[in-house]
Amino acid sequence: xxxxxxxxxxxxSSGFDCSGFVYYTFEHxxxxxxxxxxxxxxxxxxxxxxxxxxxxxxxxxxxxPKNREPGHVGIIISDPGKDITFIHSSSSxxxxxxxxxxxxxxxxxxxxxxxxxxxxxxx
Numbered sequence: 515x516x517x518x519x520x521x522x523x524x525x526x527s528s529g530f531d532c533s534g535f536v537y538y539t540f541e542h543x544x545x546x547x548x549x550x551x552x553x554x555x556x557x558x559x560x561x562x563x564x565x566x567x568x569x570x571x572x573x574x575x576x577x578x579p580k581n582r583e584p585g586h587v588g589i590i591i592s593d594p595g596k597d598i599t600f601i602h603s604s605s606s607x608x609x610x611x612x613x614x615x616x617x618x619x620x621x622x623x624x625x626x627x628x629x630x631x632x633x634x635x636x637x
Contacts, residue, residue: 515601515612515613515614516611516612516613517529517530517535517603517611517612518530518610518611519531519603519604519605519610519611519612520534521605522534524537524538524549525538526538529603529611530603530611530612531603531605532551532586532587532588532602532603532604532605533548533549533550533551533587534549534603535589535601535602535603535612536571536587536588536589536602537549539589540633540634543634545633545634547571547633547634551573551576551584551585551586551587552583552584552585553584554571554573554584554587554631555583555584557631557633558571558631558632558633559631559632559633560629560630560631561630561631561632562630563598563617563630564594564595565594566590566592566594566598566630567590567593567594568590568591568592568593569589569590569632569633569634570589570590570630570631570632570633571587571588571589571590571630571631571632571633572587572588572589572590572598572600572617572627572629572630573586573587573627573628573629573630573631574586574587574588574623574626574627574628575626575628576626579625579626582628584628586602586626587602588600588601588602588615589601589602590630591614597616597617597618597619598616598617598618598630599614599615599616599617600614600615600617601613601614602615
């Protein structure tokens, strides 16, 4: 938490971009995932938001919600049936870096939502 945002980076010492944070986290568990958010366009198995669980990847557009290609990703940290919360590295001017956000409480993320994918079964 709190590690700074740094574009095109995936290191806790120098910072993370969103996909770098996801990549670094899954690498810790020896799970291979894409390094770039755009690659989530075809990666993983789509999961209904009501069935998502800890470890699923939530995929959003970039800052322009009209461009429906992946541009931001995070990791679900809430249990199925609960309000969806996710951890991610945000480039937000107000509060950048690794943080936890609520999908339900932030209309900005609802507008940009593309899908949730399951990339692996992590125990």
